[in-house]
Amino acid sequence: MNETSKRSPLVWVLYGAILVAGALAPMAFPAYTNQMAVLWLMIVFALTWDILGGQMGYNSLGNIFFFGAGMYVSAVIQIGLYHNVSEYTDAAGSGVYTFTETQYFTGIFLGMIGAAIFATISAFILGMVLFGLRGPYFAIGTLGVAIAAGELTGAWDWVGGGSGISMPTFPGHPDTGKYFFYTLMFALAVSVFVFLKWLYSTRFGHAINAIRDDEEKAEGMGIHTNRYKRLAWSFSAFFLGISGAIFGNMTGFIEPLEVAFPTITFGIFMVVMVLLGGKGTLWGPILGAIIFHAIKEVTWTYMLGWQWVALGFLIVVIVVYFQQGIMGWIMDKKPEWFGLTIAQLEAQGAAGDGPVSSDPAEGRVGT
Amino acid sequence: MSQIIGNINILIEAPVFNLSLLLDGLMIGAVFALSAYGLALVWGVMNVKNLAQGDFVIMGGYTAWVLAQNGIHPLFGVPVAFVLLWGIGWVIYVTVIRRVIDQDLFTSLLATFGLAIMFQQILNLFFGSDTQTADAGFPSIFLFDGQVSVPQVKLIAFVLAALLATAVILFMKRSRMGQAIRATAQDPRAARVLGINTDKVYAFTFSLNAAICGAAGALVAMIWVIQPFYGITYSIRAFVVVTAAGFGNLPGVIAAGLGMGVIEQFGGFILGATFQQALVVGLLLLVLIIRQIQQARVRQVVQ
Amino acid sequence: MNAPDARTQEAPAVRAEPPTAAGRQADSEPIITVRGVTKTFGGVVANHNISLDVARGQITGLIGPNGSGKTTLFNSIVGYHPIDAGSITFEGREISRMRVQQIARLGLLRTFQQTRIYGKMNCVDNMLISIPHRKATVLDMFARHSREQLERAERLLHFVGLYEKRFLRAGDLSFGQQKLLEFAMALMNEPTVLLLDEPTAGINPTLINGLIDRLKRANTELGITLLIIEHNMRVIMNMADTIYCLAHGELLASGTPEEIQNDQRVIDAYLGAH
Structure with missing residues (x-):
């Protein structure tokens, strides 16, 4: 606790710099606004995945469900407020349907709220069903939810089925639109x-860490484990739902398998970014997301169709050879950079002086 | 909805049609049982949850298909796929599985998921994303005045699957290696103390699993369709079967595999082909929920 | 989620009785009653028709040769598995069908034979996470730990002799130290009854006296009723007010330490087991 107050000024300067840089970035590099918006999305993915995966020890392969659900809920709200959803999706965005500026922004605003609420509630309900599962069963069960959601949405004609929905277009100059969505993503990531x-x-935070370290013990100590688990997942879902709503509008066209519920792209990216950066830390997922996204953006186009193979290969390499992640690796190499470890070393020095019990006098009283 | 009711009506009005679906389901279920048995093997012996299981099946399928394209009868694909996938399984064991075996369970799950993505993309690059069938060219047998048709190739596949399963079971019971595998499954440390080379046992088990899946895949290519991205569905099917039966329960795995095939045939007929994948995943969730309720009754969780 | 909440809200009322006043009132109603409990694993009968009472404010010992079903009985009481027959009550409430967390929130806590602590957290965090959850509201989940809680945690760490190591990762402690930490965590939780599974096993013999003293002080000063499984006869005879002896899954004898020490059946059971 003392550490934070000690380095406060420096940290605040750092945060301020990031905020300013984040806000100004699209003006400095207007050509990359979309890529940078996706970077913030990746950071949201990584941070929200880490709530369960890193801090609570529940590895979900289906968090992408909340992203896609948010996207579709938002789309339905945005369209349904002013038009008939079924007719709209039938027309497949042939341009007959228009939205005024007010309608558009009201729609997005309400859509994001609706997406957040739906995602949160569905996480709570899914949690009731899935949190009785541990370890690999939980991972597979959540993967199942994500796959099922994609398949069922694809078969549901009311929301356009497999051919998807064309989202309302941004009223105004496309560049303004890009900046608008960038700002939303950036604000979301910061939040x-x-x-x-x-x-x-x-x-x-303590409680979910306790669940990660030894859930049976946590239960034995009377912690409301179920309550914590469901809430943790709901938080994760809340932000993922909003991110889905923003991303759906940003891309302009949504569809179940590749955009909304892409289990083997975004769905697995979340996990890989966190592992790469370091599970269970706050900065690890962010670092992982930045590095992963940068590598992906730079190399993707040169891979000539082999990029997905490379992705699979990258997952295997990270999982097998680099489990501790960047943060874990730094903690290993430079323990003195982390306040807790310094305290540990001091404590170890102090502990070296005597046997287990520090107060032998107390021990003698009993006899 | 009306379509679903219509389909159910067909089943009620034409009872022999049920028989046809049932036979189909059993014959396809035999293949599911094979790949599930492989999964149960690596799960039980090495505690590795292999999500690339389905991709082994699909790779075996493409082996048979490639042979058929080159004028060789796809039935030869069964032994060829067995040998080829044995080799692939061994390479994967040495490069990846050996290093994740003693880590936490999610590691093996994620590593094999990465492998699954890799395999399906490689297959996609080589063979494209069209669905393929290796035509074996056998006629069909007709029963009940032609109302029920049983393609010979499915019968042959069923018999081959049964033979393969019997061979593997006998191998596990009788052979020295089989005993070593079973000993390692019970207690790897004790096995090591008694002079069993557990690394070799693991390598053998994983290769055997890949080979079984490969052979099953060759059968799938003949009786059904294959496509690079169908692997994950087979993996999930294998998980459903093993979770429903428990991995120590061999007759259970076989029964659950056959049952899975039957349920899928009927479900696919009633709901329509669009719900095929959703049906498999729905079964997964159903099985997981049932297991949870069972465990909750003894104050436990599914782990 | 509603059902456990309803129960936990009653719990503080029970605890409102001054715990210290209850000490040594052997004639008052037993706090835990076990009646005719039977538990089998497959064909093996681990517990058969066991009945015993734990008196409020006392130290009750549970002894018996290896494999006599002591830990099974413990697990039955705290809810780790269902029992086949019989009834278990805690403060008059039937608990044999409740889940582990619900029972723990009632104030009936156990420690493990194979010590369990949160290995990746330091000792203070281990203590802080062990604060009683029976009173926790949803808002409390998002509160920070108060100064009093921190001080209490440090006081209890001092009590078990781990104060100097409070910032060490709990997983880096020795086995004996982890045991002490687990004991301190249990005290942090303010239980009414504490079930200890072999508290002295794996502890340096020179420290056992200190541990006995602390257990006794937990009983007298904090008013915690103790039920202890123990193999070390010297320890249990020194501490317990009442002792129950199990053998082959059945209750063999019960009584004061003197009665047990002189009971021929108990002596035979122990000699026979060797």
Whole structure:
């Protein structure tokens, strides 16, 4: 606790710099606005995945479900407010349907709220069903949910089935639109970070860490494990739902398998980015997301169709050879950079002086 | 909805049609049982949850298909796929599985998921994303005045699957290696102390699993369709079967595999082909929920 | 989620009785009653028709040769598995069908024979996460730990002699130290009854006296009723007010330490087991 107050000024300068850089980036590099918006999305993915995967020890392969669900809920709200959804999807966006500026922005605003609410509630309900499962069963069960969602949405004609929905177009210059969505993504990522930084400092953070370290013990100590688990997943889903709503509008066209519920792209990216950066830390997922996204953007087009093979290969390599992630690796190499470890070393020095019990006098009283 | 009711009506009005679906289901279920048995083997012996299981099946399928394209009868694909996948399984064991075997379970799950993505993309690059069938060219047998047709190739596939399963079971019971595998499954440390080379046992088990899946895949290519991205569905099917039966329960795995085939045939007929994948996943969730309720009754969780 | 909440809200009322006043009132109603409990694993009968009482405010010992079903009985009481027959009550409430968390929130806590702590957290965090959850509201989940809680945690770490190691990762402690930490965590949880599974096993013999003293103090000063499984006869005879002896899954004898020490059946059971 002392550490944070000690380095406060420096940290605030750093945060300020990131905020300013984030806000100004699209003006400095207007050609890359979309890529940078996706980078913030990746950071949201990584941070929200880490709530369960890193901090609570529940590895979900289906978090992408909340992203896609948010996307579709938002689309339905945005369209349904002013038009008949079924007719709209039948017409497959042939341009007959228009939205005024007010309608558009009201739609997006309400869509994001609806997406967040739906995702949160569905996480709570899914949690009731899936949190009785541990380890690999949980991973497979969540993967199943994501796959099922993609398949069922694809068969549901009311929301356009497999041919998807063309989202309302942004009223105004496309560049303004890009900046608008960039700002939304950026604000979302910052909110997630601030929220998690607070959350991990409360009893909640302690409790989900206890569940990760030994759930049976946590139950034995009377912790409301189910309550914590469902809430943790709901938080994750809340932000993922909003991110889905934003991303759907950003790309302009949504469809079940490749955009909304892409289990083997975004769905697995979440996991890989967190593992790459370091599970169970706050900065690890962010670092992982930045590095992963940068590598992907730079190399993708030169791979001539082999990029997906390379992705699979990358997953295997990270999982097999680099499990501790970048943060874990740094902690190994430079323990003195982390306040806790310094305290550990001091404590070890102190502990070296005597046997287990520090107060032998107390031990003698009993006899 | 009306279509679903219509389909159910067909089943009620034409009872022999049920028989046809049932036979189809059993014959396809035999293949599911094979790949599930392989999964149960690696799960039980090495505690590795292999999500690339289905991709082994699909690779075996493409082996048979490639042979058929080159004028060789796809039935030869069964032994060829067995040998080829044995080799692939061994390479994967040495490069990947050996290193994740003593880590936590999610590691093996994720590593094999990465492998699955890799395999399906490689297959996609080589063979394209069209669905393929290796035509074996056998006629069909007709029963009940032609109302029920049983393609000979399915019968042959069923018999081959049964033979393969029997061979593997006998091997596990009788052979020295089979005993070593079973000993390692019970207690790897004790096995090591008694002089069993567990690394070799693991390598053998994983290769055997890949080979069984490969042979099953060759059968799939003949009786059904294959496509690079169908692998994950087979993996999930294998998980459903093993989770429903429990991995120590061989007759259970076989029964659940056959049952899975039957349920899928009837479900696919009633709901329509669009729901094929959703049906498989739905079964997974159903099995997981049932297991949870069972475990909750003894104050436990599914782990 | 509703059902456990309803129960937990009643719990503070029970605890409102001054715990210290209850000490040594052997004649008051037993806090735990076990009646005719039977538990089998497959064909093996681990517990057969066992009945015993744990008196409020006392230290009750549970002894018996290896494999006599002591830990099974423990697990039955705290809810790790269902029992085949019989009834278990805690403060008059039937608990044999409740889940582990619900029972723990009632104030009936256990420690493990194979110690379980949260290995990746430091000792203070281990203590802080063990604060009683029976009173926790949803808002409390998002509160930070108060200064009093931190001080309490440090006081209890001092009590078990781990104060100097409070910032060490719990997983880096020795086995004996982890055991002490687990004991401190249990005290942090303010239980009414604490079930200890072989508290002295794996502890350096020179420290056992200190541990006995602390257990006794937990009983007298904090008013915690103790039920202890123990193999070390010197320890249990020194501490317990009442002792129950199990053998082959059945209750063999019960009584004061003196009665047990002189009971021919108990002596035979132990000699026979060797």
